[in-house]
Amino acid sequence: MKVYLDNAATTKTDDAVIQAMAAAMAETFGNASSVHGFGRPARQAIEKARRQVAALINAQPEEILFTSGGTESDNLALVGVAEAYRRKGNHIITSQVEHHAVLHTCEHLEKLGYTVTYLPVDEFGRVTAEQVEAAITDETILVSIMYGNNEVGTLMPIADIGRVTRAKGVLFHTDAVQAAGQVPVDVVADQVDLLTLTGHKLHGPKGCGALFVRKGVRVAPQLFGGAQERGIRPGTENVPGIVGLGVAAELAGARLAADGNRRMRELRNYLLKGILERIPEVKVNGHTMERLPNNVNVSVKFIEGEGMLLSLDMVGIAASSGSACTSGSLDPSHVLLAMGLDHATAHGSLRLTLSHETTAEEIDYVLEKLPAIVERLRGMSPLWQAAQSKLGEEVACARQNRAGCACPYKG
């Protein structure tokens, strides 16, 4: 059995998306900037996709810029706003748990003379609107707080932050790469000024994303060339990618409208409950309620995530031990550390992320395989053995309820 539970890294491209992209390549191959019969349908296809993407987040079509993906959108939002509003101020506020596309861009901006506040998060990975408000100074031009965390799935209080930033006259960007399509996103209700999304996280194409830029908000271009995308994002338009993103956005919106991803959320809860019932000494990472509906993130204590990944892979289960962008790295997740986990617990993290295509049978398969894998790995772990003897002592102590017991676990 093959079970794909790494949908936060990337999603399976929807068949309808593949078909639409193949058709766009075969039939609408013209350059959208060409003023002839091969170019016009390409232009129309792009504008249709712009409406589809706008509809998913309650934006206007002309507020959608197409880019090469989430990383470029985040970079364009941050550096583009920083440059365009440099005369207003030089201060940016973000959080410690953002994706590296935001964090590393902020570090780049610090080198250029901007000041960045990296807000700490609570144990669930959340910042509050009050924290944001308290951090705003006369120099603040931009707040960038992600919508939903890519590792632990925690949802940030976006509407609250939007209320604060709008009231203070500060621009608000949110990286909604993980949230768009998973939960209802409304840039008007949430008072968001810039929003990043990308195709491949919502069963659309890789290599194509979008940046919502609210009307009136200025963004300095970061690439130079032709006049495409209102001169803000030059380069021959990726018509098939844009078409695919449009179809994916429409399908994601339809799924949200149908059941609000309730079925996926229930399966996710079933998976998490099953893990907690079957495996002792597991810590749930992230918020239990304010959470993306597809995300499970647990720290399986006394073993390492990498070992679990390899063992799961051998039985056909694809998972992640952190964000895909940092896999291969031995550093523990910056998100988990910011949430206060110690290195050992952070290293034992396992992320399982569902899609609307995930089945109960697949979850049952994981619940069948994972406990045995954990047991085997713990059997090889000196940390686990040491802990077991302590646990054994605790159990014995509790059973006997001996007076005068010196063990730290005495009830």
Next chain:
Amino acid sequence: MKVYLDNAATTKTDDAVIQAMAAAMAETFGNASSVHGFGRPARQAIEKARRQVAALINAQPEEILFTSGGTESDNLALVGVAEAYRRKGNHIITSQVEHHAVLHTCEHLEKLGYTVTYLPVDEFGRVTAEQVEAAITDETILVSIMYGNNEVGTLMPIADIGRVTRAKGVLFHTDAVQAAGQVPVDVVADQVDLLTLTGHKLHGPKGCGALFVRKGVRVAPQLFGGAQERGIRPGTENVPGIVGLGVAAELAGARLAADGNRRMRELRNYLLKGILERIPEVKVNGHTMERLPNNVNVSVKFIEGEGMLLSLDMVGIAASSGSACTSGSLDPSHVLLAMGLDHATAHGSLRLTLSHETTAEEIDYVLEKLPAIVERLRGMSPLWQAAQSKLGEEVACARQNRAGCACPYKG
């Protein structure tokens, strides 16, 4: 009949490319950075494509970076080198006929304190290696001269420039977006240090390009995020796009190996000859010999390119009156002006660009339709009528060969 002669704007995606991309989307959809059974095939697909692209230009696979297209590759080459070698100098040399992805990026660099020399070109649109050599100073870090011009098809003396730059210890970037796949490109023989190419100009995907960076040459990243593409180009890899680019590069290489695009070149010559035979007062733009094999660019005097485009479009022929990136603009082509054309002649330019799929029947159709279109448009042109009466005077004068004739055309 539908005739697509705008292949310099973009090409029809090859069926094999579409199939490979559709398969990559359906079957190799994993994140190439994921360490599981869905990620590994994606990684392998990318590395295969890297070898395919490298082979087209005689590079090593590890010298190929994948980007979102030609504009990003040009930007990364110029700004990336400018930043990385800032301590060595601040001078860049380019030409007046580059694509806007190079020219506008150079203008951006000027704002950042760099000095840029924009070399003039001869009437054919060429710079010489001697011009480049004479412009190099102790401050020069980079020369960026395009391989083949996107408007007039003129090939630059790349190997000569490579010899000069390598001897002087100056880096050499070439925008080979139009040339790659059209003519044999060899980065070793030509002593090129950085080279831009893109998928959609060689029957591959839109939204995916590459930058060749010779081993040892440093390029400062222009996007910040994950560690993809050796940290130089972050963002989840566009696996289907990269796969498509690889297939397109291999197919283009095979066509070059088969006949060096001889058939296309002959059809191009047939088209140009046909136009010159059938339409009076036509000026050929660009070099006659040192020219991309798919390019025809002519100025049809006394009328405007836009009128020809619209009339050709009405009979199903797709052409261009300049680069697609500037269409919709009323400014005459910067390339034609740099070659010394007056505004009126530049405005009358018509670009017809073939592909290997172009047929003799399609060319015959153009040669049937275009002369009538030109005649009709000239019939409405006061400039043409004025010129005709002058021409008439000249002919009469020559025939009569009258002594004492005051007309300027007297033989």
